[in-house]
Amino acid sequence: MSPAQPAGSRPAAVFTVTFDGLPIAASPGQTVAAALWTAGVTAWRGTRGGGRPRGVFCGIGVCFDCLVTVNGRPNQRACLVPLRPGDVIRTQEGTGHEDG
Amino acid sequence: MAERTRLAVVGAGPAGLAGALAAAARGVRVTLVDAAEQAGGQFFRRPAEAFAARRPPAPHPREHTWERLRDALDRYRAAGTVTHLTEHHVWCVERLPASRGFAVHALCGPAQEEGVTVRADAVLLATGGYERVLPFPGWTLPGVVTAGGAQAVLKGQLVLPGRTVVVAGTGPLLLPVAAGLAEAGARVAALVESAGPRALLRRAPALAGQPGKVAEGVHYAARLLRYGVRPLARHTVVEAHGADRLEAVTVAALDRGGRLAPGTARRVRCDALAVGHGLLPHTDLAETLGCALSGTDVRVDTEQRTDVPGVWAAGETTGVGGADLALAEGHIAGRSIAARLRGTAPDPRAWAVADRARTRLRAFAAALDAVYAPPSDWVDRMTDDTTVCRCEEVGAGRVREAVGALGAGDARSVKLLTRAGMGWCQGRMCGPAVAGLTGCPLTPGRRPFARPVPLGVLAGLPEPRPD
Numbered sequence: 001m002s003p004a005q006p007a008g009s010r011p012a013a014v015f016t017v018t019f020d021g022l023p024i025a026a027s028p029g030q031t032v033a034a035a036l037w038t039a040g041v042t043a044w045r046g047t048r049g050g051g052r053p054r055g056v057f058c059g060i061g062v063c064f065d066c067l068v069t070v071n072g073r074p075n076q077r078a079c080l081v082p083l084r085p086g087d088v089i090r091t092q093e094g095t096g097h098e099d100g
Numbered sequence: 101m102a103e104r105t106r107l108a109v110v111g112a113g114p115a116g117l118a119g120a121l122a123a124a125a126r127g128v129r130v131t132l133v134d135a136a137e138q139a140g141g142q143f144f145r146r147p148a149e150a151f152a153a154r155r156p157p158a159p160h161p162r163e164h165t166w167e168r169l170r171d172a173l174d175r176y177r178a179a180g181t182v183t184h185l186t187e188h189h190v191w192c193v194e195r196l197p198a199s200r201g202f203a204v205h206a207l208c209g210p211a212q213e214e215g216v217t218v219r220a221d222a223v224l225l226a227t228g229g230y231e232r233v234l235p236f237p238g239w240t241l242p243g244v245v246t247a248g249g250a251q252a253v254l255k256g257q258l259v260l261p262g263r264t265v266v267v268a269g270t271g272p273l274l275l276p277v278a279a280g281l282a283e284a285g286a287r288v289a290a291l292v293e294s295a296g297p298r299a300l301l302r303r304a305p306a307l308a309g310q311p312g313k314v315a316e317g318v319h320y321a322a323r324l325l326r327y328g329v330r331p332l333a334r335h336t337v338v339e340a341h342g343a344d345r346l347e348a349v350t351v352a353a354l355d356r357g358g359r360l361a362p363g364t365a366r367r368v369r370c371d372a373l374a375v376g377h378g379l380l381p382h383t384d385l386a387e388t389l390g391c392a393l394s395g396t397d398v399r400v401d402t403e404q405r406t407d408v409p410g411v412w413a414a415g416e417t418t419g420v421g422g423a424d425l426a427l428a429e430g431h432i433a434g435r436s437i438a439a440r441l442r443g444t445a446p447d448p449r450a451w452a453v454a455d456r457a458r459t460r461l462r463a464f465a466a467a468l469d470a471v472y473a474p475p476s477d478w479v480d481r482m483t484d485d486t487t488v489c490r491c492e493e494v495g496a497g498r499v500r501e502a503v504g505a506l507g508a509g510d511a512r513s514v515k516l517l518t519r520a521g522m523g524w525c526q527g528r529m530c531g532p533a534v535a536g537l538t539g540c541p542l543t544p545g546r547r548p549f550a551r552p553v554p555l556g557v558l559a560g561l562p563e564p565r566p567d
């Protein structure tokens with residue numbers, strides 16, 4: 001069961017975004033983190049030092065563990081940023097900049 | 101240019117809403133500024149608007165209170181008394197020279213790179229709190245989330261952190277979080293609370309003074325029983341296991357002294373762990389303004405005034421005590437502000453009901469605080485390679501070395517020597533662990549800004565004009 005059922009939610013038209021080149025489904029109002037969780041993805045960052053996988057931790061924009069690259073822009077908090085049709089999400093390695 | 105208002109309220113949770121509404125009801129022009137998409141804060145968080153959800157994913161204990169607040173906010177917005185700026189992240193509240201009031205600086209836009217400034221004669225800080233999580237081996241694995249975070253993503257985004265969830269830590273938040281997850285379809289494999297039932301009994305008199313609040317806890321426990329979940333009191337999660345994501349946790353019992361009881365460890369399979377050890381107040385905006393703190397809380401007087409003229413504070417910012425306390429404090433702040441902006445002293449008898457609630461709920465919060473304690477040996481159980489600072493990847497061993505061999509005596513020296521606390525979160529996540537390892541009380545972080553600020557926004561600020 002999805003929590004959307006008890007909430008009686010009927011999201012408007014579903015659209016597609018990509019994560020590391022693969023299409024995933026998203027809906028208006030959904031954050032990057034929620035769409036990735038729904039697609040079964042829990043990690044989308046490799047840490048700068050140890051290259052360790054990270055995803056959501058605090059869920060409310062405080063910890064910055066969920067940083068991700070959206071449309072070429074690194075360091076976006078996946079738990080806050082809402083998705084738009086066609087968004088290109090990429091795993092962020094290190095600082096997300098080439099020289100990082 | 102900058103919008104001008106009488107009162108700027110930062111935070112649209114229970115405290116900020118109650119404050120904005122009480123002031124607006126007395127004719128004050130209010131601008132409510134909040135980082136979220138909708139009003140409600142943590143307690144009244146709703147599914148994203150575009151989801152067109154008819155109700156929260158699990159029954160809300162205070163649905164009627166929410167409807168009353170929401171309807172009043174809608175009315176004042178329609179009348180133009182209250183302006184609600186959503187998705188505005190305030191990074192600094194600045195006191196302008198020569199009593200010209202305050203400038204509330206916020207970031208908005210999808211990448212939070214646009215600067216917006218609101219000018220106001222008075223400010224109410226109602227920024228709530230965030231969760232404290234004490235590190236243990238494996239806590240950085242994907243799938244380990246904060247208890248409140250699991251709740252927030254569920255309430256706001258209608259998605260679960262995993263199929264099989266362990267809820268663990270300590271504090272009154274664990275019960276509603278576990279109940280919410282179970283009702284939304286997760287299998288709650290265990291609810292692990294480090295406090296023991298005896299501690300609850302010892303505090304019985306103070307707790308009995310709040311039968312309603314105790315009943316709330318009993319109510320959640322009963323809801324959990326329907327899903328076959330019995331809280332494991334005086335237990336703790338010792339370690340989280342997995343290669344690239346969480347696969348299981350080790351749970352063990354604690355003895356009377358709060359230490360690990362030998363021979364009690366067992367493994368519980370799960371793909372998510374929702375863990376928390378209580379809340380800490382957000383105080384950065386108040387600190388930048390120069391407001392005095394007491395301990396980790398913004399200090400306020402009986403009218404909820406800070407010691408900086410023109411700045412009020414209410415809710416978890418002034419000490420963690422739950423949504424009802426936040427509502428009472430916000431209401432008192434709003435009434436005080438309305439009177440003070442008119443240049444009159446308020447009559448405290450006008451808010452006697454809220455005042456009594458505040459007194460009772462503060463006593464209740466203090467009693468809970470004594471009941472819900474993390475395991476006494478949590479510091480020793482961080483192995484040297486347990487990450488303490490998640491941002492800068494600093495292990496407990498390096499902090500111990502800084503404290504032992506290098507003689508660091510406080511969090512600041514540890515930070516300079518190890519980089520713990522220098523990353524994106526500005527030490528919010530590692531603060532309690534660094535304090536524990538250093539043997540110092542947790543002190544607020546002295547962050548210049550509440551949010552990382554793009555240089556372009558800083559450069560675009562107008563120079564303060566002398567007048």
Ligand SMILES: Cc1cc2nc3c(=O)[nH]c(=O)nc-3n(C[C@H](O)[C@@H](O)[C@H](O)COP(=O)(O)OP(=O)(O)OC[C@H]3O[C@@H](n4cnc5c(N)ncnc54)[C@H](O)[C@@H]3O)c2cc1C
Pocket residue numbers: 060110111112113114115116133134135136140141142143144188189190191226227228229230231247248249251252273276277379382414415416417421422423426550
């Ligand atoms: C993640 C989390 C989940 C929680 N879930 C529950 C729960 O399910 N049940 C429960 O009983 N209690 C919960 N709590 C406890 C919560 O603190 C409540 O007691 C209550 O919501 C506190 O009310 P408040 O108004 O003081 O703060 P909050 O409700 O936290 O409201 C603060 C508001 O300020 C905004 N804000 C903060 N900083 C800024 C800034 N710099 N700029 C702009 N806006 C800002 C936030 O977006 C938020 O809307 C939770 C706490 C946390 C941290």
Ligand code: FES
Pocket residue numbers: 055056057058059060061062063064065066067077078079080
């Ligand atoms: S999960 Fe903490 S900032 Fe996004």
